[in-house]
Structures are given as C-alpha cells and as structure tokens.
Amino acid sequence: MRQPLTILGGGLAGLALGIGLRQQNVPVTIHEAGQYPRHRVCGEFVSGRGQQFLERLGLGQALANAGAVPARTIVLGSTRYISNAQPLPVPALCLSRWQMDARLADEFRRLGGDLQAGRRLDPSQVGEGWVRASGRRPAATAGLRWFGLKIHARKVPLTADLEMHFSPMGYVGLCRIENDEVNVCGLFRRETAEATGPTDARQLLLGLPGSPLHQRLARATFDDQSFCAVAGLSLQPVRAAVRPEVCIGDAVTMIPPVTGNGMSMAFESAELAVAPLVAWSQGECSWPEARREIARRCDQQFARRLFWARQLQTVLLTVPLQSPLMALAGQAPWFLRMAFARTR
Secondary structure, three states: OOOOEEEOOOOHHHHHHHHHHHHHOOOOOEEEEOHHHHOOOOOEEOOOOOHHHHHHHOOOHHHHHHOOOEEEEEEEOOOEOOOEEEEEEEEEEEHHHHHHHHHHHHHHHHHHOOOEEOOOOOOHHOOOOEEOOOOOOOOOOOOOEEEEEEEEEEOOOOOEEEEEEEOOEEEEEEEOOOOHHHHEEEEEEEEEOOOOOOOOHHHHHHHOOOHHHHHHHHOOEEEEEEEEEEEEEEOOOOOOOOHOOEEEEHHHOOOOOOHHHHHHHHHHHHHHHHHHHHHHOOOEEEEEHHHHHHHEEEHHHHHHHHHHHHHHHHHHHHHHHHHHHHHHHHHHHHHHHHHHHHOO
C-alpha cells in the first residue's frame, strides 16, 4: 500500500509533479486556490531542460494539439536600439498559461489524480506527506519593489519569435503564442516611496514613446480579459536546503524572469522530486530523508544558474549599459550563447 501525497498548489510545478507521481501509481491530491483555465503573469515559453521532462511525461503531443509553437529566434532592444535577430541555441516551446495549465490539469485528472480547485488551504497544514508548490513567496515592501504585468495582443509586427525590450524601469518580453497572438509580459521595479513615473499598466507595457517597443505595439489590439498583474516579487536566490518543507518550483526560489528559465525550472524541480517521493510513498525512506534528497537535488541543479542569473539581471537592468549590450548582442552571437548556457 502506497502512502498518499498532497500537493499545495496546482501551477506548473504542482501539476507536473502530480502527473509524474500518478504515472508511478502514487495516490495524489492537489489543492489549488484558483480555477482552470486561467491567465497568469508569465513569459509563456519553456526554454531549457523542462521541455525534455514534458516529453518524458508524454505531454508533447497534447501541448502541440493545444497550439504550442516553437521559438527559434530572439532580438534584444533598449529604448533607443534593437539588435538583429539571432538564433536561440535551443528552440523554446511557446504556449499560453491558459492552455498549458488546462492541459496539465486534464492529464492529471485522466491519470486518476484528485484535483481540488477553488480551495485555499491554511499553509500551516503542510507537514509530512505534503509538498509545497504554491508559487512565489511575498517579498518585503521596503526598498525596491518588483511587480509583473501581462496581456495578450494581436497585430504585433515581431522580427523574431522572442523579443526582450529593456528600459529604466525594467523590461517587456514579447513572445509568439498560439492563435497568432503575442504574449506581452513585463517585469518592473520601483522604489516603494517613489511617487512619479507612469502608473497605468497599459502605459508601462507599451514602453516609452519613440522606443522600438512602443513602435511594435502602436497598432496592436489587446485582449483585456487576459490582463493580469502580480506584485511583491522576491528575486533573492534561496537554497532549497534552508526550507523546512518539501518545496518545488517558485516555492523554493524564483529565478530572475529576465533569464526566461522560470517555467523550465518549475518542471525540472518537479522531476527531481518524483523519485524521492515515490520512495517515501513505498516506505523506502523517511520523510526527512526524502526532503533532504529533494533539496540536495534542487540546489545541485539550480545553484549555478541562480548565481549567473543574478549577475545577468544586474547587468541588463543597468541603464547606461542597455544600448551597448543590445548592440553587442546583435554583433557578437557569443554573448547570447554565453548568457543562455549560464542560466540553463
């Protein structure tokens, strides 16, 4: 008799873990506060090893049927300059969270998993047999405040499958997704005491007048139903070993979104947790042993990329360096390859 597991959070990490465990016949219940489908602030592309886990879960065809499209090229831009299109070292998989979450939830249910949506549980309930996959942890509001915005748009004339546009306030990423739409997702920073600057969300996503980003979106039509926002983001790296619970995905730590590797890390952490949790369910190890092994695996796989991600974010969001770096990216493909390799 296998011991049941409960997962707190039904996002990418929680659903992927649930699917992996159900494929090993482990009884699993997922508690998710939201409903499916839903829009989330997200770059909406998987770039890195997470794609391989999706294939190992047998989800490649289901995501293709949902309209997933490959991203093979990228450009980088500032308020004054935009680079030439460069090939991505490895293509990314692009699909809206509206579709991806729904497909993962359907697969979990098909495998016999118990998905309890629309229920918000007390986090203090997490204990033995519980896995926290409840996403980001809120950051303190003092000092620099990070917040994210997302909306879908049509009629956006991209010159590459992915575009990253940097400004003094942060950056906006453009990504082709299904149904000829483009995901417009931005990460912005502001001092909590700051009272000046644009406050309208649409204005932030459109970029500064005259910038390449503003020109891209000048004639776009937006799906207002897809707009969503998130605040209180903590980009300080945290080692999994210091967490007292079994945690996966952003519940462990959040990689700076500028790397475009957050979705992949959610899937990767889920895969790293499957074998130790199956062993616990079968009575082959204690819960503390399973927790320590999952933390060890996550720290081993993610520590290096978290270090480089922090350095990359600092450089790319240093305003005087933005235009020179965009020019370098367009003329020296090694810069993009190096940044890609260090954060994946």
